[in-house]
Amino acid sequence: MSAADTASPPRRRPTSPRSGRGGGLGRLGAARELGVLLALAALVAVTAASNSRFLSAQSIQDVLLSAAILVVLAVGQTLVIVTRNIDLSVGSVLGLAAFGTGELLSSAPGTPIPLALLFGLGLGALCGVVNGALIAAARVPALVITLGTLYVFRGVDHSWAAGEQINAADMPRGFLDFGTATLLGVPVLALLAVAVLAVVATYLRSYRGGRELYAIGSEPTAARLSGIPVGRRVFGAFVVSGALAGLAGVLHAARFGTVDATVGTGIELQVVAAAVVGGVAIFGGSGSAYGAALGALLLTTIGSSLAVLRVDPFWQQAVVGGLILAAIGLDRLLAARVAGRPGRRRVLHGA
Amino acid sequence: MSPQSRPTPVPFRTGAAVLALAALLATAACSGTTRGDDEEGGGGDRATAEADPDAPLAEGLAVAFLPKQVNNPYFTVADAGGATAVEEFAGEYKEVGPSEASASSQVSYVNTLSQQGTDVIVTAANDPNAVCGALNGARSAGASVVTFDSDASPECRDLFVNQATAEGIAEIQVQLIAEQIGGAGQIAILSATPNATNQNTWIGLMEEELAKPEYADIELVTVAYGNDEDEKSFQETQGLLRSYPDLAGIVSPTTVGLAAAARYLSGSEYRGEVALTGLGTPNQMREFVADGTVESFALWDPADLGYLAAYAGAALASGQITGSEGETFTAGELGEYEVGADGVVVLGPPTVFDAGNIDEFDF
């Protein structure tokens, strides 16, 4: 995306997310998502071949339900990674929001569900404001800030919970039912995740602000020179990422019905993996929310498949790590091929 | 000990380089120290003083609880029981500990406590050996060391307060599942991690129990591992139900696994079809007993466990007991306890919770 493109853009731009990086990369992105889809199909086929119940309605429902939380997180992460940043604090934000919502619902059982969702969303957004303000105002790498807030938010969560656990019996029945409810056979949580995905994907694809996020990630300096409010956009991306992590916290509370201060520990690795596997380039500027969601679905399905195939669960983390490496390696390889030059472009880490 | 044979781990792929190095060094190291060379006992300095059963409990004892991790609900309840006991014998109570349950993280806390001149350290060890050196250091600095819930190596503590005998825990769970599935059918176990010592001891004993003639019609098909994580336990429960369509029941001897499995079953088509029992806390399970997902389950009262451990520590520090087999002491309102072999004190048989009594408990 050139500087002139964004100087006086129309309200809506009917371009594809990756068009800014040339048709080659646009096709590449689609191919990348297709690849994840194929991997997913292969995985399901192999698992189903060994156990046909893997394709039962209940089983598919279970996978969708499991994936919902990771999809919401991965979509939020996409907004941040696209700007060449990273948010490692999402696991702690999720934990904080899950506990906060649990606390709210156990002390005020009459709270309507939409209000509980908004509460978690708000709590997460607050954490996102902290991240975003530090990163955008002080111009320091997101990696360091969110690594720090990962511990700070978790510490706050621990102090708040003080060893307390909120159990299913403490939360209103309606909220718990919401966690397992289905609409026409599809879990409500999954529908919610799809709604979030659709909104974010549309924003990234068709709105000026979304396009600018890609511009920032491709060339931060050029973006700044062309008049894009880089600080404000990056700040916004972190607030939304935080808010979505907060929403995921509420979904977690509804789904599992048990919340303590350790909820969501370590999930940030899976989130980053989901986004990267789904084709969101870690060095910013390309990738789509759909890809990240597919990545999340793939990772969840791997977890379910390992369980159905009765594989030692210890393999799962190694697989996640391997997938991250494979995905970034593959991206680099494809990008180099499309660009028609050797993959030696130097890429700065961090912001 | 693990009932399921895991694939033999490949130590590392990058073996080639290391192997070359190994070959180079093999000659140099042929006289090296290998496993089994060293048979020297760890040797803690056991208290040599005589026990005086009539000694009164000392006042003002500094008692510190060091759980596997602070902020763990189970230990919060257990430590609160300890606090009650310490208040009764007019000591000073405090709870310290790491925020993550790793093997090494407790060591610096033990060191800190010994540095502070704590009289009694009550701890649940994350790793039986990692804390050993530090605990012995604290003992030689004058502290009495009681472990509870998870023991450290016997040579580095004075007493271990066991929640129930492993046999008792295994028996009650087999009995509960047998009742719930009508004495016949396939069952599976949903455990924590494949190498969790407690879990594997219980699973081993459950297998022995199932071999008895009265359980001849029950078949244990597999053991699944939910790693004590909600999501993984969910997925493993689902995996069990897919892999074994005729499954009649699941036993989960871990509170995380039981709660997750119950939550899954209660919202699935299997509710009421597949029986579920194991070890869980009444607060976590209340909902699922009420909605019929779980008929009954078992556990000990963690508050009682902490309470007993605190009294045991006070008895040690006051010289009533030294930790030798056959000594007795009084643990407040729980009554009299006797020290068994290897310095182990057993709290008592586990309590079974069902719809009839669950509302009498709050933990």
Next chain:
Amino acid sequence: MVRDTLYARSQDAPADRGTARTNRLAALVRWETAVVLALLLVVVGASLGVDGFADGRNAEFLLLDAVAVLLIALPVTLVVITGEIDLSVASTLGLCSAVMGQLWLSGWPLELIVVAAIALGAVLGAVNGLFVTGFGLPSLAVTIGTLAAYRGLAFVVLGDQAVADFPTDWTRAAADTVAGGALPWAMVIALVLAVGFGVTLHLTPFGRQLYAIGNNAQAAAFTGIPVARAKFWLFVASGAVAGLAGVYWTLRYASARADNGEGLELSVVAAVLLGGVSIFGGRGTLLGVLAGVLLLATLRNALQLADVRADTLDIVTGVLLIASVVVPNVVALARARRRRGRPT
């Protein structure tokens, strides 16, 4: 090497670059002085205000706890100075520890296992280095990937069982002190290594090249500095030292486990940045990092003795990490703004 020296010098040649560096050096000295002063302040304050702090035994405990972080911080300092980062160090430690346990179970002699663990660390570091320099991938992404992968492999190797029957004379040696005093032998070894890394960084042409790479990798490459090769070997060093830290960890806690050192990368990165190394590369000294490591360890020890809860300790570590990057950057931004605002 002679050629390298020449290029390193030519890198310094432009006048404006030279003055910029002098300014930076001055700012740096101030930051390091601040860290050392903070360290002294904590030591004095804790000695007066916290019971049991000023005591030989406590000093021994404190230093033993600091060894692993200090060891790993040494090579990571050099890595960060070149503008890269290694987040996989704690997982490397864990994997080396797990492999140690597995090799011990299969009857290898311990001397050989120690060597193998360090070699394995080097190989794991080389994998990072290969991804970063060979494929041109960002080290942040690579080492987040290997952070997950190495830790996962550690669990694949050893599960969550512990191998604990290491010979007691070895495990005792890991916590042994010089002449029965407060200074652990392990700390002596770490300090000797620190001197080695310090000399390499500050007194050799190679060290100067690292700063040049961190300041501007492209310019450094144009002046003929073998950027990729230098980075590759730093990652290897980082892995090897993490392997050594794994050996220390395993013996000190007498327990080989896959989860050993989990989360340690935060302490390492925090200590390095607190010590005045710039996350953007090109700036920092080893002495500052040494002070940073000791400041964090002392603060933790003193707060723990003062019965501050673990949650608060985590918050303090996180805040220090954030402050150590935000404060210098905000100061620099403010100064730049003031300078720009001044009429010339």
